[in-house]
Amino acid sequence: MRRKISTRTFEQRQIRVLTDDNGKVRWVNLRDICSTLERVVKSFSIDMEQIREMFPMNTKIPFKEGGRPLWAIKPYDLQRLAQHYKEQASQVKDGAAEELCERMDLWACNLPKGGTQPITRLPGAKTWPEKEFSYLGKHIVAFRSENGLLMVNATQMGQIFGKAATQWLNLVPTKKLRKEMAIGGMSATYDRQVMTTRGRSHGATWLEYRLGLKFAESLSLDFWDWCRDCIAELIKYGYVILEIEKDAEEEIIPELPEPQTFEDARQVIERQWKEICRLQTIIRENKPKVDYYLHLVERRPSFRSTQVADELGTTPRALHHFLREHEVCVFENMKWVVTPKYQSLQCNAPYMRRNKHGRLYVIGFAKHWTKEGRQFVLELWRAYHQDAPADKDQIPVQ
Structure with missing residues (x-):
């Protein structure tokens, strides 16, 4: 063009x-x-x-x-x-x-615009890059709207209490919590729960607000309350439209209707049994997809460009030319090489071979995308392509 x-x-x-x-x-x-x-x-x-x-x-x-x-x-x-x-x-x-x-x-x-998806404004909501709040009058914590999600700066949150957000994210209970929140619909999809920005003095880890509240709760209950107040203020002044999670003790649980007759009791049991059967059917239908996703994404340490291209519904050639256009990679010595600015998004993946005695040994290395690199490429591509497959609908192809 x-x-x-x-x-x-x-x-x-x-x-x-x-x-x-x-x-x-x-x-x-x-x-x-x-x-x-x-x-x-x-x-x-x-x-x-x-x-x-x-x-x-x-x-x-x-x-x-x-x-x-x-x-x-x-x-x-x-x-x-x-x-x-x-x-x-x-x-x-x-x-x-x-x-x-x-x-x-x-x-x-x-302006007659082309290339990217237009900004859509929710009724009464504003599109905004960043909003800062001061905790105890001296600690800044920023919130921002990113691709329709409310994100909170977890790096700033952790620095207040001398904790690193990345360490908390790498804990086994946290990984389990993230999967449960994503599968249960209590947060964004797993890939969109965490976002990283780079820069010598402005690099940070951002968390989707529900996951950010879980991190705040692990730091301090007072700080958790303060974060909820910040989100409530963003809602009050029209920056975002969402509902804050209610405390467990605040949730109103309807009372179980007490059957008056044997026939009423039989109908309650029948309705509950049908609901249980329906949920079990959904679980059985989704189990292969969940297992496939866990095997190909969550438990995979690195990703080839071919796999990322398949996930986006494009070809490796088109993906590499797109990344070159955005100065992520260049073509040197008959191969695609990531520029120094983005080299941290790749890792050395070993090539293994099994000898006649059944022993595995390394015969070489190739550059693959890390999990963070895969997420970066997916988000960059989708920012410029409206028809790119969504996370919730696309299963990576091996």
Whole structure:
């Protein structure tokens, strides 16, 4: 697909954009956006480095022939950026900046966009990148909306009590808890419960809010109460629409109806037996799928690119070209190699051979994706492909 550099007018300023053959905007020049905001916004700073960390899908685009590449942002992320700064301007009562961000949000909304799925807003809810709360007036804990999920910064949570979130996640009881929550529908799917962001000073582990509350409960009951209050505030002011888990003692359990006659007792038993049979049928039907998933995903230490491509419903070649476009890998010495920035997402998987005596020994190594690497590739691909298989419907192919 041939791409073309053009401009769009906003506030009498020319904003450079990258369009496809159909005139759909794929990328917007981030420097032009920042300079436009800086003309009006005086109450807080516009930090391009911070914006790039808030929206990791940004990339570099050469916006003129022979020119050096400049940072660009997706038009959908531009809407989220405008909404983020609009909220900041509202907090400091900067009316001019708030109005400018509102106009930029509307301008970005009306751009003929292509490539990624549009932002969908729930009724009364806002799309927002990050919201910070202060615990005991000195410890910051951030919440954010990510792909429709409310996530909490577990790294910041653990640092308050001198605990590492990754250590808690690696505990056997925690892994069992995550599987039970995912299978029972008490949280997001297993792969979406945990998200990691990278950066020398901004790398963090994020947990889906229900799993985050379990982590908070393991740290301190007072801290767990405080986290629930933060989520309640996000709900109150329309950032998210969800229900907070009720305490066990707060749950209202309906009383068991007491049969008055033998016929009433027989009907209650019959209804319960039918429900038990229905649940057992569902368990039997899903058991092969669960066993297959556990064998191919949960208990597998690494993944080939072919397996990840099969899971996404594409070919390894298309997947590698997509990763090259986003500077995740390059083609060197007749093979695909991950760039240094993402090398931590891969590991050395040994090739084993059995000799005539039945003994296994290593004959070489190959680069495979780790579990975190597989999750990163899946999320990156799905962010740019609306028709990618969803986690709940797709079973990996061996």
